[in-house]
Each structure stands twice: as structure tokens, then as C-alpha cells.
Amino acid sequence: MTDGETLTIDDELLARARIHARDVDIAVDLARVEWEVSTRARRRAGACRWDREREVATIVLTRRAYETYDWETFAAVVRHELVHAWEFQQFGESGHGQRFRTRAGELDAPRHCETFAEPRYVIRCLASDCDWEAHRHRASGPVKAPDNYCCGECGSDYEVEHAESGRTWRSASGYGGAKAALEEEW
Incomplete structure (x- = not known):
């Protein structure tokens, strides 16, 4: 960061998520994980996309969820998405099945994240x-x-x-x- 630059909420969110990810006990190659912030998502706190050609997982975290949840709840979202990244890297696919549930349970990550927006x-x-x-x-x-x-x-x-x-x-x-x-x- 150069003099005069200020960090945004998105910078903070991504920095905290990356730091947390390094401490999670899961065999994810973080060099093959990209991180993004969604400002549009209204229901999901996070998502994990897999680029099969590049073998890179992109974890997308929602700013509104970060602003709504306490850190403990948001950190669980990060762990949830890391389980998806792990499944993609190990198996080339991911879902919320038994393999996901077992690994998420070991990491105290929810199978589904609680809502952060009121329904329309x-x-x-x-x-x-x-x-x-x-x-x-x-x-x-x-x-x-x-x-x-x-x-x-x-x-x-x-x-x-x-x-x-x-x-x-x-x-x-x-x-x-x-x-x-x-x-x-x-």
C-alpha cells in the first residue's frame, strides 16, 4: 500500500478471509484459489466456482453478509467455501452431499449459511x-x-x-x- 491509499471494506473482507483460510486445517492449495467480493448477491453469503481448464477455484464472498454477520459467523462462511474449493481440487466437483457434510462438520462449517437479507x-x-x-x-x-x-x-x-x-x-x-x-x- 502506498502513502495516501485507504483500504476499502472489500480490502478488509478479503484480507481477513485470506488470513483465516491459512489457519483452516484443510488440504486446499491456496495458490490455486482466487478471491472476489460480490456487491450484488442478496441471498448467498458466498460461492465457489471452479475453472476446470485452469484448475483454479474462485471463492466469492458477499460484502452485505460481511457487514451483517459477526466475524465468527462470516469465518464459518469462509470455511464452507474452502470445503467446496477442497472438493473441486481433489475431485473436480463439489456439492452439499455426504462428503461435504463430513468435511464441513470437521471444520465447524455450516452445510448452508444463514440468510442475511430479509425476504422480499x-x-x-x-x-x-x-x-x-x-x-x-x-x-x-x-x-x-x-x-x-x-x-x-x-x-x-x-x-x-x-x-x-x-x-x-x-x-x-x-x-x-x-x-x-x-x-x-x-
Whole structure:
């Protein structure tokens, strides 16, 4: 760093992640790991991509998660992504199967990372004796056309709520109406 340069939050995030990675007891060749920061991700705290031709894993960490989590929680995200890098380097593939679960458990890394953003949509079962609900960050098929789907628990109909406004709908036309009514608040 030269005089007058200031570190950004992204510089801090990457520096802490790289330092932590050196201390994690996993056989990852860190010389074949690249690091990036995502400023766009809204749901995932991290990701690991594999470039098969170069045999390089790229760990992408999300700034918003870094700003939201405490360090212990974010360090677990780094360990989670290192398990993916290890699987890619050792086996050429990675997922969240048994091999991943076993190695992640040894490193106290979660199988899935907790959410750091509020969902944009909440799907709720309409049956009075069912408390099933699901959260969505994007307008997926079940959000846009709930009349084509059913409750994941009991099979009943459900409704979708736009979390910020509280507006609900139960059909594709209801989705379109809510979106039109909310306009810029959508």
C-alpha cells in the first residue's frame, strides 16, 4: 500500500478471509484459489466456482453478509467455501452431499449459511391447521402464479405476501395487480 491509499471494506473482507483460510486445517492449495467480493448477491453469503481448464477455484464472498454477520459467523462462511474449493481440487466437483457434510462438520462449517437479507416475498399456507411458510427473494414461479402450486406441507392453497408492503395475492392475476398497484415500491 502506498502513502495516501485507504483500504476499502472489500480490502478488509478479503484480507481477513485470506488470513483465516491459512489457519483452516484443510488440504486446499491456496495458490490455486482466487478471491472476489460480490456487491450484488442478496441471498448467498458466498460461492465457489471452479475453472476446470485452469484448475483454479474462485471463492466469492458477499460484502452485505460481511457487514451483517459477526466475524465468527462470516469465518464459518469462509470455511464452507474452502470445503467446496477442497472438493473441486481433489475431485473436480463439489456439492452439499455426504462428503461435504463430513468435511464441513470437521471444520465447524455450516452445510448452508444463514440468510442475511430479509425476504422480499413470504408464501403462507391458507389451511387453518398448517403453519407452513417459505421465504423468497425473487419472483419465482410459485410467487408469480401461486394458483399453479400448493403448500409444501399439506397440499392446500397458499397466498403470497410482498413483505415490504404487506400486499397479498393468490393467483397470477393477483401478482400482476399487486405489482401494478405498488409500481415503484415493488
